Amino acid sequence: MAELTLLDAVNRALAHELAADENVVLLGEDIGLNGGVFRATDGLQDRFGAGRVVDTPLAESLIAGMTIGMAAQGLRPVAEIQFMGFIYPALDQIINHASRLRTRTRGRLSCPMVLRAPFGGGIHAPEHHSESTESMFAHIPGLRVVIPSSPARAYGLLLASIRDPDPVIFLEPKRVYRMLKQEVVDDGEALPLDVCFTVRPGGDITLVSWGAMMHETLQAAERMEGEGIDCEVIDVATIKPLDMETILESVQRTGRCVIIHEAVRTAGFGAEIAANLAEDGLMSLFAPVVRVTGYDTVMPLHQLEHVYMPGTDRICAAVRQTMAYT
Amino acid sequence: MAELTLLDAVNRALAHELAADENVVLLGEDIGLNGGVFRATDGLQDRFGAGRVVDTPLAESLIAGMTIGMAAQGLRPVAEIQFMGFIYPALDQIINHASRLRTRTRGRLSCPMVLRAPFGGGIHAPEHHSESTESMFAHIPGLRVVIPSSPARAYGLLLASIRDPDPVIFLEPKRVYRMLKQEVVDDGEALPLDVCFTVRPGGDITLVSWGAMMHETLQAAERMEGEGIDCEVIDVATIKPLDMETILESVQRTGRCVIIHEAVRTAGFGAEIAANLAEDGLMSLFAPVVRVTGYDTVMPLHQLEHVYMPGTDRICAAVRQTMAYT
């Protein structure tokens, strides 16, 4: 039992799988001696050797492409993309190959790889370092897109992702990396993929979020409790494939839903959840489904970063507005 | 006045702008002597010279990156990506630069460029040639994403896109390239961007679509008329920025909406429209908002392509199902 940050949890999960399965190989930029720019791989090269924790040249398409060749040969590559803002050169490999190698060969070859990338804003990082484009990945058939929001879920979901037989994009909310510590048992127990986690039961309204925004969402739920509003809070965790069952079941009880994400609003993943509610949950909705999201702007540099990021104020306002319908 | 295919219309619009503005330069793979693999640029190099209709080396990131440098210098580059399936290497340049050059420099530099790409299925093309990933582009702040569905709109919207001071992703439904002919006046008259076109007025239900699916949608509307259902049909045309006003106004009248697109269902652009209805139109909805879309699978090779593509049967079934709510 240890008090771990999300970053520690990622490090422990990686170490656990490196120790458990010799097919697991880590690759990425500056992950070796340097232990990664956030130290997620700190100490792993010392412990497992430069043959298994590999520094690559500066080339993201290469990193993604190599993981495909490695995975097809039965390795379990876990690649780090230093920041999500630099994952785009790898998208071609992800869309056209990693996600469909199994389909394209009718199961002869598969691609059990994990691409890890820190994402999201709030740490005053330079330009291009703070975006959240998870919905682009959620649109790619054959992929899994997993987003932990706490140390415990980071540990359990990363283990599950590495063991998963298909490609996983594992997005780490860097604002949470060192935000809080949590008791995590390093016992190699994975958490289930493809399911939402209801982290706070409630009867009046359903708040749905993932990643770093879970924290503002939970704070908002606390505040609303003070105003006598009982919020149920759901952490989607795996956004693709999406567990709508859990969300629908909740909304059928509460009749109200607010979806919160940091990504830009238009075509953000909140839209997919709201669309499913409009199709399968409409008859149980008492109020409009409100999305509290980043604005449809380029992520501003850090002086105005807080302006872009949805905060508890905006979430609470949306909850009150939604509760006002009777 | 001439009877033009969508392909002819694109060719005329390009020729018109090349003649009208010497800053317009076309670049892409095989667009010169060869006139493009679909012949969209047929004859243009002969007419305007190899200096203005430029064959590039085989490198999509280069093509996108060059258009940024050209546009910042005041040219009006119109680049062709041979198929949308090959646009992904250019995404980094589109997301991290083209869409935000104006923002990043507070308006000092801008990026008036157009990236044209044929997209969609239904022509028995090889692997990777038939996908529709427009929603990924709709998620990028600072971009415009324009999709014509007819020769007339291809002509007018392409003119508008080339003249637009900001970057435009212009997606051409290749299934429609030679599907039909239409009277188009080659008079240099642009059509407005950022607005939907109501192509069929109706009072019972609103059908929303874009690109090639407009044709199945209109056929479905015809069929439904036979069953006494009066469908209003809207061609979104510019999916980003989205003209929700037109769609909302219509749905407020009809109380019912079916959204049709060829792209994969999850996080497809239909979700954004349905989400807006769930937030701003909920109170006028009599029935669930149904999305008729491609399945959440990799686009199959051509033997099963028709299975993936939404057809009039599926659209009609959705309309009947929606009309069943009273």
Add this chain to the structure above:
Amino acid sequence: AINLQRTGRLGTYASSEGQEASMIGIGRAMGPEDVLFPTYREHGIYLAHGVTMTEILVYWGGNESGMNFANAQDDFPVSIPIATQVTHAAGAAFAFKYRKQQRAAVPVCGDGATSKGDFYEGLNAAGVWNLPCVFAVINNQWAISLPRSKQSACETMAQKAIAAGIPGEQVDGNDVVAVYDRFSKALDKARSGGGPTLIEPLTYRMRDHTTADDARRYRSDEELNQHKALDPIKRLKTYLLAQNAWSEQQDQALMVEIQAAIEVSVKEYLDTPPREPHTIFDCLYETLPRAYAGQADSLRALGETNNG
């Protein structure tokens, strides 16, 4: 060799006509333990490496099952996005090295592909880690309508290897013996830890880029005719006949044999039924997630009568 070569030729589609020597030379130099990462034009290498003519036909006939090879289990499917396969090969080669296996990865691409970042990134990686990779750049002088001269100012494609610090060489791509020899040596070197090599077989694309293309729009008959004279099959036949290693009778017999083999494959291909609609969900994931079960069921329900 000639048998395979001719089989290769006739097995491949017209669009690789003129490049048979390069293809068969490479395919025969590869061992069963080596892994191929081809484009859409390397039918001859596939055949020489154990992929069947029927499988190739089934794939190009529009059914993914064609890429589910009975032999050549590790060979990659056709890579249509240009040059992407080069980095896959680097990854596989990394795996061979990691497991201390004496195997080589063989990424094959064209002259046009050398302009793409992925080609260079994969090449550079092979240099950095001294990977068991033999890069084949089949220079057929054209990338659809773009001639080699407009693809790069680099004197030879072989010289691109310098940028990655690995050896590069050209070989007469219409001489099957030379191609076989150079690739055999490079593969031996790679398998035994000697590192990567880039080889540029110089050949010519005799046909249109694909059946969808019309090369007359951009290249002259003169150029084409010059290359007709260099046909690698004629060339080998002439040589073997001169050596008395081959006779017209054998040649006719072979043609008959090949004709029969093709007819069998074509029949097998034509007899392959299209897959059931719902199978588009089969191989999406190892096990289909609940989230998509409904879609698969609805498709199963529609069954054969599906009109979308």
Add this chain to the structure above:
Amino acid sequence: AINLQRTGRLGTYASSEGQEASMIGIGRAMGPEDVLFPTYREHGIYLAHGVTMTEILVYWGGNESGMNFANAQDDFPVSIPIATQVTHAAGAAFAFKYRKQQRAAVPVCGDGATSKGDFYEGLNAAGVWNLPCVFAVINNQWAISLPRSKQSACETMAQKAIAAGIPGEQVDGNDVVAVYDRFSKALDKARSGGGPTLIEPLTYRMRDHTTADDARRYRSDEELNQHKALDPIKRLKTYLLAQNAWSEQQDQALMVEIQAAIEVSVKEYLDTPPREPHTIFDCLYETLPRAYAGQADSLRALGETNNG
């Protein structure tokens, strides 16, 4: 030169210490008509090309307004996604050529950037079209924690030019005169239609990669100390003093002058108020589409009190 060089040095952040000669040499060789495409480390080139210290501070202080240069109107903003700026430079160079302007584009990148496809694609394009581009690969031996030796097996970064068929050369990046001379000649050549050149200034990154980095994790003090001796500023000063072209008094006077200049810029920067929240919508498009007007208004309504 030394004045600018020192200004350059003190104006830039510590993280480009050791590279001042390369930066100032390049910046001074460039004419006002030439266009710069830099990374996050080229403060010295920016300054030498007319960008103000205040603007640089405002940008790194977290305000896009810093990239809205008063001078150097055409220079590109800092390019953080590695090597992407190389293709922008090719595009601008294409525009210069298209308009028959005697101007050159100067993409600047590091040794690490050479591994990225965009670097190579841009280089290859410059070769194909003989573009007026002078590629600066500032080889400071490190890409964060990756040493030059692990970035590529290519003997020199200058040799990467061979793959694009353009001339490439190395220059002592700690010798401001040599850097200035080589870039001036290459720029003249480019402007006058002579085509592109790649120049690799050899220098060293004396500090951590950035303030967020701790280089002690991956590089030795020995290595660092060896390079201390080669400090380009000390070196130039020693030389000028020996030539009696410079004196200690002048040197002290200069330090005072620079100190003052810095204090002014720092004050200007600190006096620059943060922009109003709603301005994040200002430059998204030339005119904000109706679709986003509501979002901008709600932000205007929230005004300064915004807590998200």
